[in-house]
Amino acid sequence: MPQDFTLRVNGKSKTISADPEEPLLYILRDEFNLKGAKYGCGLQQCGACMVIADS
Template identity: 60%
Template sequence: MKRKITLKVNGKEHEVNVDPETPLLYVLRNNLGLKGPKFGCGLSQCGACMVLYDGKANPSCLMSVENATDMEITTLEGLVDEEGNLHKVQQAFVEEQAAQCGYCLNGLVMASVGLLKKNSNPSDEEIQAALYRNICRCGVHPRVIKAVKKASTS
């Protein structure tokens, strides 16, 4: 049964008419047109659907839209500032060429941003621990670690 639900996404309030049990990922992509978070496994195990809930990186594929109503949600698109400048983590990923096929990119960036919000100067081990939920089959993790280190110093 559909009902009106208000979400705060990327600093703006959005009203959607959906079943409250709909996964947040589906609402972000299908109702709000945000393509940063991607469907990967649907089990919160791969990281492709990662978003920030109140500044903390978490998967969005199993979170119901109803449970997200009291959170400030940030997607990959919300990291870019009003002038169109990339977030320092996004810029560091570009500079370090920390992407290959790009499917995992959303999750890696969002997990990195979440990490730097709570720890502005993480060690390699702390970066690896923050990225453990992100599967990348292309093997870019060494470049990702380098990018996160670069973003932490900028």
């Protein structure tokens, strides 16, 4: 079931509705239109999906 989340990305806040299990990668690409991070190997080996996060 989707839930509302407020994320601050690159200094801008945005509230989105997403399934809690949805990967951050897809939220960044689809909701924030940030296409730099990509799905590569899917095995945590290539780094294509890597982003810097802090809380």
